[in-house]
Amino acid sequence: xxxxxxxxxxxxxxxxxxxxxxxxxxxxxxxxxxxxxxxxxxxxxxxxxxxxxxxxxxxxxxxxxxxxxxxxxxxxxxxxxxxxxxxxxxxxxxxxxxxxxxxxxxxxxxxxxxxxxxxxxxxxxxxxxxxxxxxxxxxxxxxxxxxxxxxxxxxxxxxxxxxxxxxxxxxxxxxxxxxxxxxxxxxxxxxxxxxxxxxxxxxxxxxxxxxxxxxxxxxxxxxxxxxxxxxxxxxxxxxxxxxxxxxx
Amino acid sequence: xxxxxxxxxxxxxxxxxxxxxxxxxxxxxxxxxxxxxxxxxxxxxxxxxxxxxxxxxxxxxxxxxxxxxxxxxxxxxxxxxxxxxxxxxxxxxxxxxxxxxxxxxxxxxxxxxxxxxxxxxxxxxxxxxxxxxxxxxxxxxx
Numbered sequence: 001x002x003x004x005x006x007x008x009x010x011x012x013x014x015x016x017x018x019x020x021x022x023x024x025x026x027x028x029x030x031x032x033x034x035x036x037x038x039x040x041x042x043x044x045x046x047x048x049x050x051x052x053x054x055x056x057x058x059x060x061x062x063x064x065x066x067x068x069x070x071x072x073x074x075x076x077x078x079x080x081x082x083x084x085x086x087x088x089x090x091x092x093x094x095x096x097x098x099x100x101x102x103x104x105x106x107x108x109x110x111x112x113x114x115x116x117x118x119x120x121x122x123x124x125x126x127x128x129x130x131x132x133x134x135x136x137x138x139x140x141x142x143x144x145x146x147x148x149x150x151x152x153x154x155x156x157x158x159x160x161x162x163x164x165x166x167x168x169x170x171x172x173x174x175x176x177x178x179x180x181x182x183x184x185x186x187x188x189x190x191x192x193x194x195x196x197x198x199x200x201x202x203x204x205x206x207x208x209x210x211x212x213x214x215x216x217x218x219x220x221x222x223x224x225x226x227x228x229x230x231x232x233x234x235x236x237x238x239x240x241x242x243x244x245x246x247x248x
Numbered sequence: 249x250x251x252x253x254x255x256x257x258x259x260x261x262x263x264x265x266x267x268x269x270x271x272x273x274x275x276x277x278x279x280x281x282x283x284x285x286x287x288x289x290x291x292x293x294x295x296x297x298x299x300x301x302x303x304x305x306x307x308x309x310x311x312x313x314x315x316x317x318x319x320x321x322x323x324x325x326x327x328x329x330x331x332x333x334x335x336x337x338x339x340x341x342x343x344x345x346x347x348x349x350x351x352x353x354x355x356x357x358x359x360x361x362x363x364x365x366x367x368x369x370x371x372x373x374x375x376x377x378x379x380x381x382x383x384x385x386x387x388x389x390x
Contacts, residue, residue: 109359119359157360230363248359 096129101154105161108133109235109248112151115142117234121159121217125149128172136214136221139231143202144210146175153235155248159224164216167209174205253310255284260313260335262344263288263298270348272311272339273298274326277319284308285320289327291336313338 010029012020021029050065088094102108106122108131118140120133131149135142180198221227237243253259259275263286273288279302286308288298300323315329330336339345357365 107360155359157358226364226367227360229367230360233363235359245355246359247356 092128094129095125095127096149098125098131099149099154101156102131102149102152103158105159107155107157107159107231108147109153109155110142110147110151111153115140115145117236118142119155119231119233119235120145120147121161121221121231122154123161123164123166123213126172126175130172132166132170132175134210134213134217135231136217137210138214138218139221139228140234144170144175144206144213146172153243153248157227157230159217159220159227161217161220164213164220166213170209174209253312255305255310256314257319258315258317258329260311260315260339261286261308262311263303263307264309265307266303268298270352271295271298272335273303273308274315274317274330274335275308276300276317276321276326282306287323287326289323289330289336291339311339311344 010021011026014020027033048068051068052063053066055062055064102122102125104122104124107119108122110116110118110120110133118135120135120140120142123132123134123144126132126146128146129149130146131152132144133142133147134144137143178200180200221231255275255278257275257277261273261275263269263271263273268288271288272291273286275284275286277285279285282304283302284305285300286298286303287300290297313333313335315326315333315335317326317329321329
């Protein structure tokens with residue numbers, strides 16, 4: 001019986017945003033005056049401004065008081081307005097909210113890029129907010145790849161990948177684009193610097209990861225009739241097909 | 249052309265617009281030039297019928313069924329007259345109802361379903377072509 005009353009509010013909602021008892025009345029009802037304040041006194045820690053540092057050299061006095069925080073060497077002439085802090089944290093730490101229709105194992109339709117129209121399997125959302133997808137490569141030549149969820153249609157077709165183990169090293173850093181020297185070297189004089197046209201080559205790490213992930217998913221896909229052919233086929237719109245009236 | 253379906257007490261009609269779209273009801277009374285009082289018992293299990301209400305004639309599509317009721321009959325008597333003529337069975341087996349159902353089913357197809365449908369149609373067409381044999385040469389174009 002006592003447990004039911006603990007945590008219950010002594011106030012009532014009259015209507016949206018309006019409570020029965022105001023602040024003063026609530027204090028009285030909660031018997032705040034009868035409660036003892038148990039607070040530990042705050043110990044103020046003074047910030048260390050100077051630090052003693054050893055200095056080399058005979059005639060340098062041996063040690064010196066050095067300020068911990070150095071004064072800025074440049075003060076701007078105008079005060080720029082400071083951006084208000086976002087309680088959620090910096091942008092890079094906030095992953096884009098994943099659409100509820102996109103869950104691990106959902107078949108997605110890619111809408112942009114070289115692979116537009118292809119149907120791929122969603123694996124997981126990375127820290128940056130991008131989606132990690134795979135074709136699988138054998139079916140539609142889409143490798144393990146990052147994709148933005150705004151350029152994707154989520155279908156209602158889902159496969160069960162709860163038992164699929166996605167390697168831990170597949171992070172944003174793994175998929176980050178490597179800058180290549182793509183400029184065509186024509187003049188002989190450039191050969192002195194050793195500049196050569198580089199083309200993208202898939203490294204073995206990627207191939208290994210691809211085989212590891214796809215090997216697990218292929219068996220699951222083949223157990224569902226027609227799904228293999230579905231993933232091999234590209235999505236397209238016919239006339240009289242309107243995406244806003246279609247159910248995916 | 250002679251009109252065969254008249255607005256009269258007991259005429260069964262299909263509601264074409266609004267929250268009761270696709271449902272079937274009987275005209276119980278005529279209110280004025282534009283509106284009728286209608287009510288329809290449910291035709292399918294689990295689906296609600298059309299509750300007694302005023303509906304504009306423009307939203308009704310008259311059907312070739314009629315039940316014998318007096319004007320402003322109560323719901324119970326309406327239901328017994330409806331079942332006597334077996335309007336529910338007549339409606340659900342009619343081509344119009346089946347076409348409407350097919351349209352609804354097609355609308356609810358997912359992308360995967362549409363793919364499977366396309367492949368099935370292709371397979372069917374290939375079988376038909378096989379049965380029909382090769383096309384005979386057109387003598388006129390020779």
